[in-house]
Amino acid sequence: MIRIGDVLVSQGEGGVYSERMLAGARVWDPFRSKLAALYYTGNGVELTADMRVLYLGAANGTTVSHVADYVEVVYAVEFAPRPMQDLLEVARRRKNLVPIMADASRPEQYAPLVEEVDLLYQDVAQPDQAAILARNCAFLRQGGHAILMLKTRSVDIRKTPEEVFHDTIAELAAAGLEVMESVWLSPYHKDHAAIVCIKPGRK
């Protein structure tokens, strides 16, 4: 990851969401992006130039644009029409971004479009987040990483965030993933956690 001093940045064309520029690079704000927050609070997964990424829950393309600055290609899946309009606009200017309008919980809809990927990133804020991730692991190569952004308040409001956190980790392990790292994203995002997993097996 590229850092200027302590500030996380990415190299690319700026002005996507009027982000701050620093020495010609785009500042990646941890308060706006959960993935950036992960790089501040934990280790995350090093993004490299040869990586293929499947990004579920791309929304308005804010975080996606930074990921696209680092990697070879991003398949960005988003379901709602309103954010999709913004995502398309971002994708028009970033040639390594493939925008896909589909429901992340139904991978059979976009399976004919997506290659095998090195990183599976999911930020969908649904009650069955872990199950959605497990279903999408079909696209992930053996030894590839999966990052789950867990919005504990969307999973079950009656449980404490800690309970949801532990339940989700257990659920991911049961789905055959190896949990590498799990961190809370405070102080950047409240009641949000990031869970980094690896799909076992050799490349």
Added chain:
Amino acid sequence: MQSYWFGDVDGEVCTPFTGDAAARARRIRSLRATMDGFIPLTWKDAVACGVCSDRSGYFSALRELCFAAAEQDIREQYAGKDTELLQMVRTLDGMDEMINLLSERVAEWHQVRHPAFSRKYHRTPAHVLVKSISQKQRGALGRVAQQVEQLAAARTDLAREVSSRANLVMPNTSALIGGLVAARLMSNAGGLLPLSRLPASAIQVLGARTALFAHLRTKSPSPKHGIIFQHRRVHNAPKERRGKVARALAGKLAIAARLDYFRGVLVPEFLEGAQARIDRLGAGDKP
């Protein structure tokens, strides 16, 4: 056989899909893969299929297709008749809030300028006061009052448009409670489809969320009506019968919303019985 975005692969044989951009976009939106033992495609499959010659060609073809499919999808979702009505009714509610707030503020401001002025015993509604301020006052106060007036005029036009649009989009619901209230119900539910899926009991208290959750959490009485209170047959009914009228109306509204979503045309034989039943309850007769 496996179907991919560029064509169908059957063992060694690949048949590229030929067709114009729109047809290709339609095709990938209808494709469904089997996820058991699924093996992702590789870009070399597409090269073997003769669709492209290198990796950058692969992406430009794939991207073109994805853009076309997404744009098609967005257009279809926005083509739903209720999408624009939803924006209209939310704008209307936003304008109401703004106009009330600003008129009260203008009145307060006017009162400070004229120490002898009082609204007591005059029963001057805020909008009448705003009108006279806009005519008599100079400077910023007068101009703001003029703007509030113009906003109020735009609001009246919009309300008329919402009402007539609602008559088209949701004819049965509008016939029961009027276009404006029908549109508000739809907006609160999040669309015509979500509204048609709601049970009558939920429609009855739509817009009374605070009261409903206070009731569920504590021992406070349950709300009898939410948005549907704005309809005359509910708020004109004597207090002891209001709950009954609201319940019967909500029951008929749930049916009407389903008729609107699935048929989309006025159903007189349903409306006749529904109107009669609600009127009977409002008049205090036995149902």
